[in-house]
Amino acid sequence: MENTLQCVFGWKSRHNEAHGRSPALGGKVLHPERAFHGRSGYTMSLTNSDPDKTARFPVFDWPSIEVPAVRFPLERHRAEVEAAERRARELAKAAFAAHPHDIACFIAEPVQGKGGDNHMRPEFLRYPHAGDNARGLGLMCAFDAPDPRSRDTVVTRVREEHKVLLLPSGERSVRVRPALTVMEEELGLALRALEFGPSTMPSAVS
Template identity: 50%
Template sequence: MNASEVKSTLSKYILADGIDIVWDLDRSHGSQIFDAKSQKSFLDLFSFFASQPIAFNHPKLATKEFKEKLGHFAIHRPSLSDVYTVEFAEAVDTFGRLAIRGHFDHLFFVEGGTLGVENALKVAFDWKVRKNIANGVGENGSKVIHFQKAFHGRSGYTLSLTNTADPRKHMYFPKFDWPRISSPALTFPINEASLAQVTQLEERAIHEIESALQNNPNDIAALIIEPIQAEGGDRHFRTEFLQTLRKLADDHEFLLIFDEVQTGFGLTGTMWAFEQLGVKPDLISFGKKAQVAGCASTSRVDEVEKNVFHESSRINSTWGGNLVDFMRVQKYLEIIEEDGLVQNASLIGEHIVSELRDIAESTGKISNVRGRGLMIAFDLPSTDTRNQVKQTMFNNGAMILPCGEKSLRLRPHLDFTKEDAAQALSIIKASI
């Protein structure tokens, strides 16, 4: 099939309204993604919606041995929840050693970040209800505190949590009426005025949480938050606020869940964002760059003897993840460790943020530049301007993602280079 026929062919069967390129893997290298239709390369600042940790055709991924191994195991697909393999065990062990690194005591794997969140919630529901039954207060524990501008997924329980700027992602679908809290995000640069503003917003949010706890006695199973709200606009929270959430979770016996589907796996300059925020959650959900999705829990769940990590079939799925994905993430983790790519994300990200702040100051065309590691964003004056700049950047040879009402977000690979950063900054300057 010719590349020019791809979209028309797909449109016969699906809503084919994605990015107007046809990806050519063989001709994509490093952070350059090649379009088979236009025969042009684009600087990849979106990395398949932040899901690809390593740039294209990395030499350690391109070995004959690795390709043959993946191809061999792609022929069949085992149901990993019940049938184990040596390769599966090796990959999970690598994930535990290089990604989890002693932070958590229990792991659950599934496919898709939404289901990673969904099962983290189920861990919390089970934990809270069993606690309440043991304490003689009945089968309560069915509600989740969450935040405005959050994105946690598009199915099941997560639909009751997601409420970002684009209403098409959640409107008209049935939802639970769970407590939704105002979202006290920082504005940048941080100064006396912005600190005063965010402190006031935090006080309001904490009051709302305390009211939700009072109005729903024994019924709050969890509070869930993205350490940085991604689709909601790359909105950052102060460590002090997150520490208050930790204390509330301890004092009121609910689980603190960090949704690290997008912030996790090195993007922010640490393997998990919580590692640099001075707060350890009870649970995290993961996905995207991790290739496999799921949740990880501390031993706090073991306060309940028959929690979901000990009682068979409380949480499960047919596949339990995908063996080929496990083998790929094992290789990714080895490369990330060998090449120091988490540190690279921190250093290159710091440089890009500094340069973007200089652009903001010198041109006045962008504002609110913020970032941790390579999770970077900036604001334009309006939604229309943001959309125009996004298209101009595409025309100038870079693919970038929008977020929130008027922001653009950078989501490069972890092995983004200084040369890649220089090209990105040049295209941004030329496009604003």
């Protein structure tokens, strides 16, 4: 990510200079809220999933937009998802208007993990132009608990009782990120660890 941003900043600076604008412009990155792209220099300014991750470090004042995350089942929530996408586009337009020629790129995760199990529709990510590059999603699954306390209880119990490590993400999500070499038997162990019976369920998990 660091090298990618350096390339983009360099290109934007030269592009501005070639068009008679200040080469000092082009140092901002537009990104969705609840993002996480790493713990190195530039990526800290793209991280807003948890205030603790950046509380002790200086970050750039880069513009962000609302995350128009899909709510499932999409057929039932399509209207609100499309409304969220419209709001996000308006915020993006406002950011470009507020920082003319100073936004070098837009960085987005098709599926956010660290900031919660937030999926964005391809229709939104292609707006206004289809991207030239594709990014693989890797192997990851996630689910939401009804509240942070229920999520934390599940994570703790599965770790202590079954020796399975789950990753808390966002406010109430749990994500599983196994290696691509994971075996079917190992997946079975993880799934069995999540099979809470009615009498042992820590709280209703959706």
